[in-house]
Amino acid sequence: MLEAALRAADPRAAIHHHLHFEGDRLRVANRLYELSEVGQVHVVGAGKASGAMAQAIEEILDERIAAGWVNVRYGYSASTRRIAIREAGHPLPDQSGLEGTRRMLELVRRAGEGELVICLISGGGSALLELPQPGISLEDLQATTDALLRCGAPIQEINAVRKHLSQVKGGRLARLAHPAGVISLILSDVVGDPLDVIASGPTVPDPTTYADAWRVIEKYGLQIVLPGSILDHLGAGRGGSVEETPKPGDPIFERVHNVIVGNNRQAALGALEAAHQLGFNPLLLTTYLEGEAREAGRWVAGLAKALARDEGPIARPACLILGGETTVTLRGSGVGGRNQELALAAAIALEGYPDVLVVACSTDGTDGPTDAAGAMVDGETVARARQLGLDPEGYLANNDTYHFFKALDDLIVTGPTRTNVNDLVLILAT
């Protein structure tokens, strides 16, 4: 089922599905482009899956591509002929990422009326597609990114700040590309697919302002942590002496076409289809799973308990599917990830319940700072752990779920999957 989910969210297949020739015209989702209109094609992009997306674009457009630059995470490169793939830092931007982004901006600025910029966006793009505003150094940007990621702010607030420190985010890439047309092909890694949040929306109108960014700084008390250059820039922006990000209604967006080519729901539907073929009664509950991972684990266990006692919404053999992305509030000093934490909390709640299995897995193959994608548990997981001398509650309290599941050999290890559409939880009852 997990393999089917990953296939369904494969970025290469997703591009082919949404962009292909129909005779003399190029179909992009619900729009048709006359080839005479398309002219020179410039490709830019960034994200964990953007290497595979670049391969697909080359397969379709081939020699129509004048040039291309795409930034991917270290270890996520792909073999291409026309589009240069550059490896760069994530989750903190690094010099390589800035260099690649500078090349992209040169391409984009040169694109003229009647030409086309194709932008390949996937998860990780906020770090991998970045060039700070003049006067902000890489070090200051890194320190700011780090502080934002640690302060507990939701991604919407983090990105409100990042957009206003950047030459590309918050629709600024689209403004640089104007008057060329822009097609942005987006693999979503944010729950609910909000276009302005994914990769900080480089080709999307920005509803947030410098004033909003400043409110986030104040809300989390970051004035005392952030470098002076950052505070100076945001202050200048609030004062009106720096240009705002382009806003909803700006006419430049008339030439921009943003298309979600893949998301968590595609992966979940892939798992659903596989579950059906394997003889399970499948049900997709939601792809909007959010909140604290260990709490989500308890209610996932609550769904599993109902199935185990034949009180669930469907008859056994049953498979409930949920998608989304939880978060972990770190309290301990261990190693783990949100899926492993969800799984261990579910295991504790499910102790003794027979014939149910819970699988929690990241679709990008990386759950937290570990080499595992997730873990799987059942009603005997806790008893097996105790036999090995492991204390499940202790491992959970210490956020050390990786070592717990490693000892039990219940980790799910996929390696980098080259896609990135959040997480899946499968609840199986036989």
Added chain:
Amino acid sequence: MLEAALRAADPRAAIHHHLHFEGDRLRVANRLYELSEVGQVHVVGAGKASGAMAQAIEEILDERIAAGWVNVRYGYSASTRRIAIREAGHPLPDQSGLEGTRRMLELVRRAGEGELVICLISGGGSALLELPQPGISLEDLQATTDALLRCGAPIQEINAVRKHLSQVKGGRLARLAHPAGVISLILSDVVGDPLDVIASGPTVPDPTTYADAWRVIEKYGLQIVLPGSILDHLGAGRGGSVEETPKPGDPIFERVHNVIVGNNRQAALGALEAAHQLGFNPLLLTTYLEGEAREAGRWVAGLAKALARDEGPIARPACLILGGETTVTLRGSGVGGRNQELALAAAIALEGYPDVLVVACSTDGTDGPTDAAGAMVDGETVARARQLGLDPEGYLANNDTYHFFKALDDLIVTGPTRTNVNDLVLILAT
């Protein structure tokens, strides 16, 4: 739908459903008792719904009842002819409750071979059916109950201690009734209906020991808080100089018949049937909802979002039903309850989503220390609150959900319902 849920879990109907005459025999769930076997019937019991249960038992057995004593919460009395109803303290036991329990024990001790004790158990029974072991005063028992309820221990651990301080809990009532037969009719207010936990299992084998009770004391650091009489008694029990509670396998339980007459699932199925009749596509997901209320609110919102975008498990008009009981970790100084807290967290997550309604409601009519049973929210709740100058996040952070919903007039107020089968959450999408 809520009215239908309460009707389905009505304790009087539940008793009639599970206990009635079939010709010359008395059917109790799956067993038939010959009337010649039954002889004198003695009725005891305690809990919020036990007054209504006593009325039903009188309607069925009438003059076969030799005598009866039942403790209910203050304000929960009921009109009876043969069974004395006594109002008493909850959640802390009081002198009235102890007096009533003493009368019950006298009745039960007198019941002999060939006679029958009927025990009417409902939520609140742990406080309302209580007589401490010799040497433990009411004040010490109250202080201990209060410390246990505040220390954050789950109900299983709290009850492991309470059972070992009591003359009735943990199967001890059944031992006192021996050799009379015992029929325990139980309205469950604990998620999953664990017989040994509901009302601390007065007629159920106790799997916990004095050693377990002591471990709970140590785990929560209660040695320095609890009165000396409590520590002395538990110490004596660990040392073997006080008789243990009766354990699984004890032959006294061969004469005991424990029957769940009503639970959360019955209420949920009542709501399901009403939803169906009202034209909704209903789906009961689980009755095992547990965990932190505000986190449960987020994932309930996640289910609602999927319905709002036509990505849910069923087509609109849809009604998802969940049951269980969440908990609130108090951080602020406001007034509220677990259902109101769940509802406000859901409202914040659902801001702007159209055509969905979330209802969270206690079946006993009391949500936390408030006169409300719960609250209802939709995608406009947060905007309406802001127009009134209310800050939803602030009220949630201060656990002050009651005043938030009071100002919006979105509380659900039922008054005491005379039943008690946990909470229901309804998610409606039109």
